[in-house]
Amino acid sequence: MNPSQRAHCDVALAMNQRRSMSAAIHIGLVGSPPPKNAPRYRVIPVSGEFFHIVDTGTGKVKGFRRDHNVACAFARKLEQEQLP
Structure with a gap:
């Protein structure tokens, strides 16, 4: 993989992580308590x-x-x- 492709992949990965975090903040997953265990x-x-x-x-x-x-x-x- 040449440096140009590597840079593109790094930027795409960073954008994907930022979008995921934004979505998590938007729907309230950040700072919420962990889910309860499934019933036995x-x-x-x-x-x-x-x-x-x-x-x-x-x-x-x-x-x-x-x-x-x-x-x-x-x-x-x-x-x-x-x-x-």
Whole structure:
């Protein structure tokens, strides 16, 4: 790569970094808290009226409930038990 091409690449890289930083500032990503961890347990509808509570790490079903709200409450309970 000749010096002219190298200079062009350096300028293009700097402009790209500046544009990315500008976009991050514009949408408020700079200075914001880091994202929360993904939930450990996920509620998944299976057949018409049943919901499985699945461990996202292993993919194993930890329980099932008939009502969605009860299934979500059970998933939150399991999540609280996992915290140190």
